[in-house]
Amino acid sequence: MKNVLLLFTFLCSSFLIAQEGTNMKKAITPPEEVRLAFEKEYPGKVPVWSEEYVGDDADEIRFEARYNVNNTTKAVAIYDNLGNMKAFELQIAFRDLPVQAQSYLKKNYKAKAILEIAKVVDDKNKTTYEVGVTKDAKFYDVVFDKDGGFDVSIEKN
Known part of the structure; x- marks a missing residue:
């Protein structure tokens, strides 16, 4: 039990450190439609906004609202320029992953190699x-489907 608690604490702190290190995006003020959509969905939450260009030609803009759900959990809400939510990412613990994903990670990675874990729901509710x-x-995003089946591993810079 002591080891599980230690692992959970390590994962949470690593997630925060990794987020700070990998997301050195300039804080911005989003368009009013985006800000109002966030405030309606998450009243009382104080986000740090950043923008990212996505798409094949990086011609679409996304606004990311990073905020604390509580003292130990972080989240990101991602919107298009019209205020439509495109995705929601919630930090979770290893034990909250589907069992199949846990097994895959235990088999293929050391516990200390796992830096961050998130549940992502897109605008199509996937x-x-x-x-x-x-x-x-090297840093990788290992992606699993809703049931914990391995989907893809993406190398990040």
Whole structure:
């Protein structure tokens, strides 16, 4: 039990450190439609906004609202420029992953290689799980489907 608590604490702190290190985006003020959509969905939450260009030609803009759900959990709500939510990402603990995903990670990665874990729900209500891991000095997002089946591993810079 002591080891589980230690692992959970490590994962949470690693998630926060990794988020700070990998998301050095300039804080911005989003368009009013985006800000109002966030405030309606998450009243009382104080976000830090950033923007990201996505799409094949990086021609679409997304506004990311990073905020604290509570003292130990962080979330990201992602909107298009009209205030339509495109995705929601919630930090979760290893034990909250589907069992199949847990088994895959235990088999393929050391516990200390797991840096962050998130449940992601997109605008089509599709749920995936993204796990940030390091292997051979590289960072990867390992993605699982809603049932915990392995989907893809994406190397991040």
